[in-house]
Amino acid sequence: MTTEAEAAATDSSGADSMGSTETTSGGEDGPPPPPLDLPPEPEIPKDPEGCHAIYAQDLLPTFELTIHPIVWSMLKQEWLDGQMNEDLGVNPKPYHPLAEFRYGDIVIQDAEIRLRGNPTAWYVDDKMQFQIGFHTNDPNGNFLGIKRLAFDAATFNRHMLRERLAYAVMRDVGIKAPCANNARLVINGEYYGIFTNLEKLDEAFLDRNFExxxxxxxxxxxxxxxxxxxxxxxxxxxxxxxxxxxxxxxxxxxxxxxxxxxxxxxxxxxxxxxxxxxxxxxxxxxxxxxxxxxxxxxxxxxxxxxxxxxxxxxxxxxxxxxxxxxxxxxxxxxxxxxxxxxxxxxxxxxxxxxxxxxxxxxxxxxxxxxxxxxxxxxxxxxxxxxxxxxxxxxxxxxxxxxxxxxxxxxxxxxxxxxxxxxxxxxxxxxxx
CATH class of the missing domain: 1.10.1070 (Phosphatidylinositol 3-kinase Catalytic Subunit; Chain A, Domain 5)
Structure with missing residues (x-):
């Protein structure tokens, strides 16, 4: 079958750029078949300022996570041991399987979860902070075009607006800064808390911001x-x-x-x-x-x-x-x-x-x-x-x-x- 690229490289006499002739599957004298009709790449939704729609300022999204009890216990222990693990050269924030990630009607069952933030600032009574990786099992894995979701709850950001407001100021004055809003997390059916929902600086960010x-x-x-x-x-x-x-x-x-x-x-x-x-x-x-x-x-x-x-x-x-x-x-x-x-x-x-x-x-x-x-x-x-x-x-x-x-x-x-x-x-x- 002749592809669009091959057709473009073929002159009107049927000779390709190397001077050879090609017989198509339509017969020696028949017309070439139509190009392969591939489905279009899904369009990534955007808000009015060009951010991914999941970070729109008029949206307070709720993400539902199902975490196996053993994984949940591991995350809690890693939070407590974060500084010690870092001092010992042990990765304090390894990824773990996430049984299910759900946003509305979207369900993803091959994502992974890890802690995020600086272990020196992980206090015992604080709310844990998380990152979801959709790319860890499949390099092409994503959630509406996003490879990673970051949920931040810095201890002293008690009005929950520091990062969201700072990045908004920067984007307003022409700086390529991450997008951010707030989001609710529901874990194993119970509301766990509110977070800053941060766009990561990664391949998706570069795709959005640079030619x-x-x-x-x-x-x-x-x-x-x-x-x-x-x-x-x-x-x-x-x-x-x-x-x-x-x-x-x-x-x-x-x-x-x-x-x-x-x-x-x-x-x-x-x-x-x-x-x-x-x-x-x-x-x-x-x-x-x-x-x-x-x-x-x-x-x-x-x-x-x-x-x-x-x-x-x-x-x-x-x-x-x-x-x-x-x-x-x-x-x-x-x-x-x-x-x-x-x-x-x-x-x-x-x-x-x-x-x-x-x-x-x-x-x-x-x-x-x-x-x-x-x-x-x-x-x-x-x-x-x-x-x-x-x-x-x-x-x-x-x-x-x-x-x-x-x-x-x-x-x-x-x-x-x-x-x-x-x-x-x-x-x-x-x-x-």
Missing amino acids: DPTGDLWKRGNWTLKTNLDSSNPIRLNAMRDAATAEELFTYLDIEQALRVFAAEAVIPDSDGMWAGGLNFYLYDEPIGGKFMLLPWDKDNTFERFSHPPDGEYPANPDPFVWEKWTSHGRPCYTIALEDPMWFALYIDLIDEILHDGYAPDKMHERIDTWTEQIQEAVFEDVNKPYSDQLYLNKVAELHEFVDTRFAFVEAWLVCWQNGGIDDGDGYCVYP
């Missing part, structure tokens, strides 16, 4: 390669990390794109991204532009996380240029870029844009109110959350207050830099 999704994706942590495991090497990554000047850095890193992420992390603010000297980010070696792009990740240490006194470990309002966490792992890309006056001027402009377009208080308060109304009943019904309903409400109020305070602080900071302020020698803006 060419075939580049190398590196997770900072221990510089773990997440794609192209059989064909890549760290030569380009190491060259970028070895850059000593802005010119050298520009060869490998999309500095303008990275500064936009730095500026967003500074405005929000975030204590764990590259801006602060943290490890929570990815780098994508984008093939078309030929440069690395900074991708934000793990935004549960944001907003009112900065509630310490002004001179505390996490100041209530960290300076958007100077502040660096005391446990910093270094931030050479940030420092090298901002030593250049041109890139520093762009950084100031980007903070202005992000503050007023992405972090505008009216928009922020509307989102907080809308999403709180959406999830509040599910929070109250969550008997596994490690805090009271009243503390939850207090934290929502604190988030509102923090947004206003942060906006005013950064706006005043901008006024100084944009109206003749100079560096005092330590990076702080002062008037001459």
Whole structure:
């Protein structure tokens, strides 16, 4: 049978590109058969902003998991032993068979489940956090095009909005950031709790966000390669990390794109991204532009996380240029870029844009109110959350207050830099 590709390679005389003739199954003089009619690839549903529909902001999905009692006991024990296993070099988060994953009428019986998060923050009385893998038994396995679902419940994200709100700000200002909403989990027929429903930075994310999704994706942590495991090497990554000047850095890193992420992390603010000297980010070696792009990740240490006194470990309002966490792992890309006056001027402009377009208080308060109304009943019904309903409400109020305070602080900071302020020698803006 002649395929469409073969037909396209055949000239009008019936000779293919090598000059030979071909007899079709329709007979020597008969017409070729029609091309094979393959079913179309299923279309992945999307919400109005281009996110997968399962992360739509007007949706509070409920996922039902059936977990064998032995597997459930193993997960509980792994939660208790997480730090010890990590210290011993034992994988603290192995996948286990999931008897059934159900969403509405969709039932999947070959998925797997594991714990997620940092074992150092797994407290005994906390709600466990999970990741579902649809790809672990079948590389092509998926749920509506998704390979992994991540359910986050960071201990101190008590209003359940940190990551959802941070990523929304970033997407609003043109950053390729994960999509997120909230979701309910029902385990073995009983409501287990509410989570942040996070889009993973993986192959599906790259497909959604990049014209060419075939580049190398590196997770900072221990510089773990997440794609192209059989064909890549760290030569380009190491060259970028070895850059000593802005010119050298520009060869490998999309500095303008990275500064936009730095500026967003500074405005929000975030204590764990590259801006602060943290490890929570990815780098994508984008093939078309030929440069690395900074991708934000793990935004549960944001907003009112900065509630310490002004001179505390996490100041209530960290300076958007100077502040660096005391446990910093270094931030050479940030420092090298901002030593250049041109890139520093762009950084100031980007903070202005992000503050007023992405972090505008009216928009922020509307989102907080809308999403709180959406999830509040599910929070109250969550008997596994490690805090009271009243503390939850207090934290929502604190988030509102923090947004206003942060906006005013950064706006005043901008006024100084944009109206003749100079560096005092330590990076702080002062008037001459």
